[in-house]
Amino acid sequence: xDFNALQNIWTxxxxxxxxxxxxxxxTVVRRTRQMSRRVAIRDYVELLTAVGMTAGFAWMATxxxxxxxxxxxxxxxLGVSLVFVRERLxxxxxxxxxxxxxxxxxxxxxxxxxxxxxxxxxxRWYLAPLAVAAVLVVVGTALGVREEVGPExxxxxxxxxxxxxxxxxxxxxxxxxxxxxxxxxxxxTQLLPHRxxxxxxxxxxDHPDTEA
Amino acid sequence: MPEHEATLRRWLTDHRGILIRISRAYAADPAxxxxxxxxxxxxxxxxxxxxxxxxxxxxxxxQVALNVALSxxxxxxxxxxxxxxxxxxxxxxxxxxxxxxRLEWTAVLRALRTMTPVxxxxxxxxxxxASQQEIADVCGISVSHAGVRLHRARRRLSAILEQ
Numbered sequence: 001x002d003f004n005a006l007q008n009i010w011t012x013x014x015x016x017x018x019x020x021x022x023x024x025x026x027t028v029v030r031r032t033r034q035m036s037r038r039v040a041i042r043d044y045v046e047l048l049t050a051v052g053m054t055a056g057f058a059w060m061a062t063x064x065x066x067x068x069x070x071x072x073x074x075x076x077x078l079g080v081s082l083v084f085v086r087e088r089l090x091x092x093x094x095x096x097x098x099x100x101x102x103x104x105x106x107x108x109x110x111x112x113x114x115x116x117x118x119x120x121x122x123x124r125w126y127l128a129p130l131a132v133a134a135v136l137v138v139v140g141t142a143l144g145v146r147e148e149v150g151p152e153x154x155x156x157x158x159x160x161x162x163x164x165x166x167x168x169x170x171x172x173x174x175x176x177x178x179x180x181x182x183x184x185x186x187x188x189t190q191l192l193p194h195r196x197x198x199x200x201x202x203x204x205x206d207h208p209d210t211e212a
Numbered sequence: 213m214p215e216h217e218a219t220l221r222r223w224l225t226d227h228r229g230i231l232i233r234i235s236r237a238y239a240a241d242p243a244x245x246x247x248x249x250x251x252x253x254x255x256x257x258x259x260x261x262x263x264x265x266x267x268x269x270x271x272x273x274x275q276v277a278l279n280v281a282l283s284x285x286x287x288x289x290x291x292x293x294x295x296x297x298x299x300x301x302x303x304x305x306x307x308x309x310x311x312x313x314r315l316e317w318t319a320v321l322r323a324l325r326t327m328t329p330v331x332x333x334x335x336x337x338x339x340x341x342a343s344q345q346e347i348a349d350v351c352g353i354s355v356s357h358a359g360v361r362l363h364r365a366r367r368r369l370s371a372i373l374e375q
């Protein structure tokens with residue numbers, strides 16, 4: 001069979017659903033709007049949470065006796081919020097204009113790398129600093145209480161407070177570790193295999209003998 | 213937005229077949245074909261503002277559709293392509309001629325799906341009537357490279373179909 005005959009066979013396939021163009025168009029517009037709305041709501045909620053947390057910490061800091069742990073906790077939370085807001089406002093590599101297949105594959109690899117970086121950063125740049133800030137809040141509160149109640153009462157209650165910190169620390173640490181582990185799992189089981197698949201396609205594009 | 217809609221309407225009217233055939237060539241089964249087609253349509257809608265008109269709409273559509281088909285994550289747990297549900301097994305109510313055509317294009321589809329995704333893209337473009345220059349533009353390779361690839365892929369397709 002010559003290639004023209006194959007072209008003829010190939011281009012005369014039936015459309016299984018015989019889709020109406022207007023209906024397809026309506027579906028595309030509706031789904032695009034739904035997606036944009038979902039992304040906008042997610043972004044606003046995350047941004048408002050970051051701003052709210054910062055404002056909340058600032059307000060609490062004005063109420064408590066200002067001690068160094070409180071100031072450090074407020075500074076850490078503010079830093080985390082600023083990093084978060086900056087990352088949210090930065091356009092993702094996926095929003096770059098489309099191009100040829102080579103460019104598309106390179107962009108897709110960049111996007112996966114971006115997601116890997118973000119997931120890696122969650123534990124290091126968001127959760128761990130916030131956990132440190134939480135511990136500093138407890139320490140700051142304890143120092144404030146010590147000043148208020150005097151040395152005798154403080155000596156009696158100190159053991160209980162230290163026990164509470166001893167409980168809180170491993171719980172916070174375990175939570176950070178668990179989220180980090182979940183993220184590492186997503187990276188290892190989904191993102192890295194996808195990246196390998198994309199890199200293999202890019203290699204195939206340059207070297208025809210490369211296998212998928 | 214109306215201009216945006218008019219562009220997509222025009223493209224769908226003129227090139228809907230291309231989108232369906234690309235989805236079919238890269239989908240694991242008929243259900244996945246529908247998912248892939250929707251992903252391509254959404255990508256096309258988002259890509260419309262970047263269409264400057266310096267390339268043919270079909271070239272632009274090929275680029276967007278192939279980018280989606282090649283870059284999407286292959287669903288875990290799906291069976292390998294040749295083990296999938298066969299399109300020819302769907303009940304057919306059309307006549308004998310149509311049934312033969314259906315068998316023929318299913319054979320071509322099956323042969324295409326044994327190839328690497330990149331060779332499949334090159335052959336798909338050739339089957340859709342794209343020139344070597346257009347294949348090179350869509351894939352981002354040189355014209356001579358496109359020619360070599362196409363020659364090898366065509367030979368392989370013929371060998372598979374003759375078996």
